[in-house]
Amino acid sequence: AQKVTQAQTEISVVEKEDVTLDCVYETRDTTYYLFWYKQPPSGELVFLIRRNSFDEQNEISGRYSWNFQKSTSSFNFTITASQVVDSAVYFCALSEATDYKLSFGAGTTVTVRA
Amino acid sequence: DAGVTQSPTHLIKTRGQQVTLRCSPKSGHDTVSWYQQALGQGPQFIFQYYEEEERQRGNFPDRFSGHQFPNYSSELNVNALLLGDSALYLCASSLSFGTGRETQYFGPGTRLLVL
Numbered sequence: 001a002q003k004v005t006q007a008q009t010e011i012s013v014v015e016k017e018d019v020t021l022d023c024v025y026e027t028r029d030t031t032y033y034l035f036w037y038k039q040p041p042s043g044e045l046v047f048l049i050r051r052n053s054f055d056e057q058n059e060i061s062g063r064y065s066w067n068f069q070k071s072t073s074s075f076n077f078t079i080t081a082s083q084v085v086d087s088a089v090y091f092c093a094l095s096e097a098t099d100y101k102l103s104f105g106a107g108t109t110v111t112v113r114a
Numbered sequence: 115d116a117g118v119t120q121s122p123t124h125l126i127k128t129r130g131q132q133v134t135l136r137c138s139p140k141s142g143h144d145t146v147s148w149y150q151q152a153l154g155q156g157p158q159f160i161f162q163y164y165e166e167e168e169r170q171r172g173n174f175p176d177r178f179s180g181h182q183f184p185n186y187s188s189e190l191n192v193n194a195l196l197l198g199d200s201a202l203y204l205c206a207s208s209l210s211f212g213t214g215r216e217t218q219y220f221g222p223g224t225r226l227l228v229l
Contacts, residue, residue, distance in 0.1 A: 004156075033215055035217070037220070042222065043202055043222060043223045043225070044220060044221065044222040044223060045157070045204060045206075045220035046220075047217055047218075047219055047220075050217055052215075091156055091157075093156075095215075097215065099170070100147070100162045100169055100170045101147070101159035101162065101170060101172060102147075102149075102157070102159065102206075102218055103159070104156030104157050104158075105156055106155060106156050107155075107156050
Protein backbone atom coordinates (compact mmCIF):
# COMPACT_ATOMS: atom_id res chain seq x y z
CA ALA A 1 0.00 0.00 0.00
CA GLN A 2 1.21 3.45 -0.77
CA LYS A 3 1.91 5.88 2.04
CA VAL A 4 2.99 9.50 2.38
CA THR A 5 4.57 10.93 5.52
CA GLN A 6 4.96 14.60 6.32
CA ALA A 7 6.77 14.64 9.64
CA GLN A 8 6.55 18.40 10.13
CA THR A 9 3.17 19.44 11.47
CA GLU A 10 3.82 23.18 11.71
CA ILE A 11 6.50 25.59 10.51
CA SER A 12 6.63 29.28 11.40
CA VAL A 13 8.99 31.70 9.66
CA VAL A 14 9.49 35.41 9.21
CA GLU A 15 8.84 36.90 5.79
CA LYS A 16 11.71 36.49 3.28
CA GLU A 17 13.04 33.36 5.00
CA ASP A 18 13.20 30.13 2.99
CA VAL A 19 10.90 27.26 3.97
CA THR A 20 11.60 23.60 3.20
CA LEU A 21 8.84 21.02 3.57
CA ASP A 22 9.73 17.37 3.94
CA CYS A 23 7.88 14.47 2.32
CA VAL A 24 8.74 10.78 2.47
CA TYR A 25 6.75 8.22 0.52
CA GLU A 26 6.37 4.46 0.25
CA THR A 27 5.36 2.57 -2.86
CA ARG A 28 6.01 -0.78 -4.50
CA ASP A 29 5.46 0.58 -8.00
CA THR A 30 8.41 1.54 -10.15
CA THR A 31 6.34 4.21 -11.92
CA TYR A 32 4.58 6.78 -9.79
CA TYR A 33 3.79 10.47 -9.60
CA LEU A 34 4.36 12.93 -6.76
CA PHE A 35 2.53 16.18 -6.17
CA TRP A 36 2.49 19.18 -3.88
CA TYR A 37 -0.75 21.00 -3.17
CA LYS A 38 -1.42 24.17 -1.16
CA GLN A 39 -4.58 24.65 0.90
CA PRO A 40 -5.18 28.24 2.06
CA PRO A 41 -7.79 28.97 4.74
CA SER A 42 -10.49 29.13 2.06
CA GLY A 43 -10.17 25.35 1.74
CA GLU A 44 -9.50 24.88 -1.97
CA LEU A 45 -6.55 22.63 -2.78
CA VAL A 46 -4.29 24.38 -5.27
CA PHE A 47 -1.97 22.31 -7.44
CA LEU A 48 1.65 23.49 -7.25
CA ILE A 49 4.02 20.96 -8.82
CA ARG A 50 4.30 17.33 -9.93
CA ARG A 51 7.20 15.00 -10.54
CA ASN A 52 7.27 11.67 -12.39
CA SER A 53 9.34 8.88 -10.85
CA PHE A 54 11.28 8.35 -14.07
CA ASP A 55 12.49 11.96 -14.15
CA GLU A 56 14.81 12.83 -11.27
CA GLN A 57 15.84 16.24 -12.54
CA ASN A 58 15.14 18.85 -9.91
CA GLU A 59 13.71 22.14 -11.06
CA ILE A 60 12.88 25.62 -9.97
CA SER A 61 9.65 27.40 -10.81
CA GLY A 62 9.61 30.98 -9.61
CA ARG A 63 9.97 30.88 -5.83
CA TYR A 64 9.26 27.13 -5.70
CA SER A 65 11.83 24.40 -6.03
CA TRP A 66 11.82 20.70 -5.27
CA ASN A 67 14.32 18.00 -4.48
CA PHE A 68 13.32 14.49 -5.60
CA GLN A 69 15.59 11.75 -4.24
CA LYS A 70 14.44 8.29 -5.31
CA SER A 71 17.20 6.64 -3.27
CA THR A 72 15.72 7.99 -0.03
CA SER A 73 12.08 8.12 -1.24
CA SER A 74 11.88 11.81 -0.50
CA PHE A 75 10.23 14.67 -2.35
CA ASN A 76 11.03 17.89 -0.51
CA PHE A 77 9.60 21.27 -1.46
CA THR A 78 11.16 24.70 -0.86
CA ILE A 79 9.63 28.14 -0.92
CA THR A 80 12.30 30.79 -1.38
CA ALA A 81 11.89 34.26 0.12
CA SER A 82 8.57 33.42 1.75
CA GLN A 83 5.69 35.87 1.75
CA VAL A 84 2.66 36.23 4.03
CA VAL A 85 0.45 34.92 1.19
CA ASP A 86 2.36 31.63 1.38
CA SER A 87 0.70 30.91 4.73
CA ALA A 88 -1.34 27.73 4.18
CA VAL A 89 -1.37 23.98 4.72
CA TYR A 90 0.84 22.16 2.24
CA PHE A 91 0.14 18.57 1.21
CA CYS A 92 2.38 16.06 -0.47
CA ALA A 93 0.55 13.40 -2.48
CA LEU A 94 1.41 10.21 -4.35
CA SER A 95 -0.30 8.45 -7.23
CA GLU A 96 0.85 5.10 -8.54
CA ALA A 97 0.77 4.17 -12.22
CA THR A 98 -1.53 1.24 -11.40
CA ASP A 99 -3.98 3.44 -9.50
CA TYR A 100 -6.32 6.36 -9.98
CA LYS A 101 -6.38 7.89 -6.52
CA LEU A 102 -4.15 10.43 -4.83
CA SER A 103 -2.81 9.44 -1.40
CA PHE A 104 -2.09 12.46 0.74
CA GLY A 105 0.15 13.10 3.71
CA ALA A 106 -1.22 14.73 6.85
CA GLY A 107 -0.07 18.17 5.75
CA THR A 108 2.31 20.82 7.09
CA THR A 109 0.93 24.15 8.28
CA VAL A 110 3.17 27.03 7.21
CA THR A 111 2.79 30.40 8.90
CA VAL A 112 4.73 33.33 7.47
CA ARG A 113 4.89 36.33 9.80
CA ALA A 114 5.38 39.85 8.51
CA ASP B 115 -11.46 29.04 -18.32
CA ALA B 116 -13.78 27.91 -15.52
CA GLY B 117 -12.23 25.80 -12.82
CA VAL B 118 -13.89 23.08 -10.79
CA THR B 119 -17.08 24.27 -9.13
CA GLN B 120 -18.97 22.70 -6.24
CA SER B 121 -22.31 23.33 -4.61
CA PRO B 122 -23.41 24.05 -2.02
CA THR B 123 -20.51 25.68 -0.19
CA HIS B 124 -21.87 24.86 3.25
CA LEU B 125 -24.49 22.44 4.50
CA ILE B 126 -25.93 21.52 7.89
CA LYS B 127 -27.78 18.22 8.32
CA THR B 128 -28.92 16.05 11.20
CA ARG B 129 -28.04 12.44 11.86
CA GLY B 130 -29.90 9.97 9.68
CA GLN B 131 -30.59 12.42 6.90
CA GLN B 132 -29.36 12.15 3.34
CA VAL B 133 -27.27 14.70 1.44
CA THR B 134 -26.34 15.34 -2.20
CA LEU B 135 -23.26 17.32 -3.18
CA ARG B 136 -22.60 18.51 -6.73
CA CYS B 137 -19.51 19.09 -8.81
CA SER B 138 -18.82 20.51 -12.27
CA PRO B 139 -15.39 19.64 -13.65
CA LYS B 140 -12.87 21.97 -15.18
CA SER B 141 -13.53 22.68 -18.84
CA GLY B 142 -12.24 19.82 -21.01
CA HIS B 143 -11.95 17.32 -18.16
CA ASP B 144 -13.83 14.02 -18.25
CA THR B 145 -12.97 12.44 -14.91
CA VAL B 146 -14.22 13.35 -11.45
CA SER B 147 -12.88 12.17 -8.10
CA TRP B 148 -14.32 12.80 -4.64
CA TYR B 149 -12.35 13.15 -1.42
CA GLN B 150 -13.32 13.56 2.23
CA GLN B 151 -11.15 15.77 4.42
CA ALA B 152 -11.74 15.63 8.17
CA LEU B 153 -10.51 18.55 10.24
CA GLY B 154 -6.74 18.57 10.57
CA GLN B 155 -6.19 15.64 8.22
CA GLY B 156 -5.27 15.06 4.61
CA PRO B 157 -7.97 14.28 2.04
CA GLN B 158 -9.11 10.66 1.78
CA PHE B 159 -10.17 9.20 -1.57
CA ILE B 160 -13.84 8.21 -1.79
CA PHE B 161 -14.23 7.23 -5.46
CA GLN B 162 -13.59 8.24 -9.06
CA TYR B 163 -16.01 8.43 -11.96
CA TYR B 164 -15.15 8.10 -15.63
CA GLU B 165 -17.51 7.52 -18.55
CA GLU B 166 -20.42 7.60 -16.09
CA GLU B 167 -19.08 4.58 -14.20
CA GLU B 168 -17.39 4.26 -10.81
CA ARG B 169 -13.85 3.35 -11.80
CA GLN B 170 -12.25 3.02 -8.38
CA ARG B 171 -13.47 3.20 -4.80
CA GLY B 172 -11.68 3.92 -1.54
CA ASN B 173 -12.45 2.51 1.90
CA PHE B 174 -15.85 4.07 2.36
CA PRO B 175 -19.13 2.30 3.18
CA ASP B 176 -21.96 1.84 0.72
CA ARG B 177 -23.73 4.82 2.31
CA PHE B 178 -21.49 6.84 0.01
CA SER B 179 -22.59 6.67 -3.60
CA GLY B 180 -22.15 8.78 -6.67
CA HIS B 181 -23.14 9.48 -10.19
CA GLN B 182 -21.61 11.04 -13.25
CA PHE B 183 -23.73 12.66 -15.94
CA PRO B 184 -23.13 12.77 -19.71
CA ASN B 185 -21.80 16.35 -19.37
CA TYR B 186 -19.16 14.94 -16.92
CA SER B 187 -20.62 16.67 -13.88
CA SER B 188 -21.00 14.52 -10.80
CA GLU B 189 -22.95 14.06 -7.59
CA LEU B 190 -21.92 12.56 -4.28
CA ASN B 191 -24.73 11.12 -2.15
CA VAL B 192 -24.40 10.17 1.48
CA ASN B 193 -27.24 8.30 3.18
CA ALA B 194 -27.96 7.79 6.88
CA LEU B 195 -25.60 10.57 7.93
CA LEU B 196 -23.42 10.05 10.99
CA LEU B 197 -21.70 12.66 13.12
CA GLY B 198 -18.40 11.38 11.74
CA ASP B 199 -19.42 12.36 8.22
CA SER B 200 -18.83 16.00 9.15
CA ALA B 201 -15.98 17.08 6.89
CA LEU B 202 -14.90 19.10 3.87
CA TYR B 203 -15.86 17.23 0.70
CA LEU B 204 -13.57 17.97 -2.21
CA CYS B 205 -14.20 17.27 -5.85
CA ALA B 206 -11.29 16.98 -8.27
CA SER B 207 -11.33 16.76 -12.04
CA SER B 208 -8.77 15.49 -14.51
CA LEU B 209 -8.37 14.48 -18.13
CA SER B 210 -8.07 10.74 -18.33
CA PHE B 211 -5.10 9.37 -20.24
CA GLY B 212 -4.63 6.39 -17.98
CA THR B 213 -3.93 5.50 -14.39
CA GLY B 214 -2.13 7.82 -12.04
CA ARG B 215 -0.49 10.19 -14.46
CA GLU B 216 -3.18 12.85 -14.63
CA THR B 217 -2.99 15.92 -12.44
CA GLN B 218 -6.16 16.37 -10.44
CA TYR B 219 -7.50 19.90 -9.99
CA PHE B 220 -9.69 20.57 -6.99
CA GLY B 221 -12.76 22.64 -6.36
CA PRO B 222 -13.40 24.85 -3.32
CA GLY B 223 -15.18 22.06 -1.45
CA THR B 224 -18.45 21.66 0.43
CA ARG B 225 -18.32 21.90 4.21
CA LEU B 226 -20.81 19.45 5.71
CA LEU B 227 -21.77 19.60 9.36
CA VAL B 228 -23.86 16.78 10.79
CA LEU B 229 -25.60 17.53 14.09
